[in-house]
Amino acid sequence: MSEDNAPEIVLSLEIDDPALADRLATLLGSVAGLRLAAPGETANASVVARDPRVMPDDIALTQRELDVLALMAEGASNKMIARQLNISVHTVKFHVGSLLDKLDATGRTDAVAHAARRGVIEL
Amino acid sequence: MSEDNAPEIVLSLEIDDPALADRLATLLGSVAGLRLAAPGETANASVVARDPRVMPDDIALTQRELDVLALMAEGASNKMIARQLNISVHTVKFHVGSLLDKLDATGRTDAVAHAARRGVIEL
DNA sequence: GGGAGGACTGGCCACCCGGCCAGTTTCGCA
DNA sequence: TGCGAAACTGGCCGGGTGGCCAGTCCTCCC
Numbered sequence: 401m402s403e404d405n406a407p408e409i410v411l412s413l414e415i416d417d418p419a420l421a422d423r424l425a426t427l428l429g430s431v432a433g434l435r436l437a438a439p440g441e442t443a444n445a446s447v448v449a450r451d452p453r454v455m456p457d458d459i460a461l462t463q464r465e466l467d468v469l470a471l472m473a474e475g476a477s478n479k480m481i482a483r484q485l486n487i488s489v490h491t492v493k494f495h496v497g498s499l500l501d502k503l504d505a506t507g508r509t510d511a512v513a514h515a516a517r518r519g520v521i522e523l
Numbered sequence: 524m525s526e527d528n529a530p531e532i533v534l535s536l537e538i539d540d541p542a543l544a545d546r547l548a549t550l551l552g553s554v555a556g557l558r559l560a561a562p563g564e565t566a567n568a569s570v571v572a573r574d575p576r577v578m579p580d581d582i583a584l585t586q587r588e589l590d591v592l593a594l595m596a597e598g599a600s601n602k603m604i605a606r607q608l609n610i611s612v613h614t615v616k617f618h619v620g621s622l623l624d625k626l627d628a629t630g631r632t633d634a635v636a637h638a639a640r641r642g643v644i645e646l
Numbered sequence: 647g648g649g650a651g652g653a654c655t656g657g658c659c660a661c662c663c664g665g666c667c668a669g670t671t672t673c674g675c676a
Numbered sequence: 677t678g679c680g681a682a683a684c685t686g687g688c689c690g691g692g693t694g695g696c697c698a699g700t701c702c703t704c705c706c
Contacts, residue, residue: 409546415568424532424568427557434550445538445547445572464683475633477662491684493664500664507692508663509632510598516639517646522537522569523639587653600692614654616694623694630662631693647706654701662693670685676678 408435412443420449459502459520466520468495473512473521531558535566543572582625584643591618596635596644 411428413436415421424447429436437443461469464485471481478492485492496508503520505511515521534551536559538544547570552559560566584592587608594604601615608615619631626643628634638644 409543409550411570420532420567423556427532427554428551431550431554433546444543445570447534447568447570449568462682472632473636475629475636477630478664479662487683488685490686494684497664506598507600509595509635512632512636513596513598513639513646516636522535523636523646585652601694602692610653611655613656617654620694649704649706651704652702654699656697656699658697659695660693661695663691665690666688668686668688671683673680673682675680 408433409445410435410437410441410443412437412441412446414446415449417449459518461499461502461520465495465499465502468492469499469511469515469521472496472499472508473516473523531556532568533558533560533566535560535569537569538572540572582641582643584622584625588618588622588625589643591615592622592635592638592644595619595622595631596638596646 411434413421413424415424425436428434428447467485468481471484476484478489478496481492482489496511499505499511500507503511503514505514512521512523516523534557536544536547536551538547548559551557551570590608591604594607599607601612601619604615605612619634622628622634623630626634626637628637635644635646639646
């Protein structure tokens with residue numbers, strides 16, 4: 401591997417959709433410095449795809465709500481989210497309120513748990 | 524792209540090891556037909572790396588902390604947890620404090636997210 | 647017997663959270 | 677051209693949260 405001392409990255413595929421798995425295998429198979437794991441081989445990382453069936457009725461969250469939700473799941477406070485998204489704390493609270501409403505949650509912790517449960521977000 | 528009607532595959536990276544994440548981002552970023560997800564964006568698939576070093580073992584939580592953690596994941600407030608466990612709110616806050624410390628979390632939401640990520644609790 | 651750790655409780659306090667009220671702009675759609 | 681939806685902002689306020697201090701019990705173990 402010449403002067404490149406970094407070893408190959410071994411990737412395993414955990415894809416439900418056969419078509420997507422095939423496309424990814426093709427795309428990733430031709431990348432130098434990267435290799436797909438042999439059956440049973442321990443990989444450095446896995447490519448996982450959540451089955452679309454798990455997301456029955458996406459609870460119609462807006463893009464902004466999704467942004468806020470993602471940051472909430474990181475444990476960010478309203479102030480941090482506001483800074484991150486370049487909006488005011490009030491706007492964050494507005495979106496959080498909508499989130500609590502749509503996700504039928506009693507607080508931000510509950511909202512993140514519900515969202516993770518129904519696959520809206522990935523922890 | 525010509526006759527290739529297949530849309531881009533959007534990949535999100537969930538890698539603990541910064542170095543590995545960086546290498547993967549570089550490698551995957553130059554693959555045609557494939558794109559890395561923007562923050563908060565919903566991806567077709569995720570590249571996850573469970574680094575053994577990052578997961579030392581179960582973080583030695585006491586039974587009481589596990590009780591509190593489970594109720595926290597249900598979105599329960601300190602007052603609710605106290606009632607449920609027949610202890611005072613002060614004791615709940617004491618356990619929550621230990622949880623935040625052991626899970627390296629900034630708040631209760633972050634704590635349940637971390638716990639769920641490393642399999643301490645099941646959502 | 648004495649030390650260590652866990653579980654438990656209390657007070658105090660700054661800050662955060664969520665809900666309420668109010669308003670604005672922009673966009674698409676009927 | 678109006679009308680709703682989405683995004684955004686503000687003030688106000690009760691209650692929740694988390695960090696600090698303090699203490700008491702109990703059990704396990706050296």
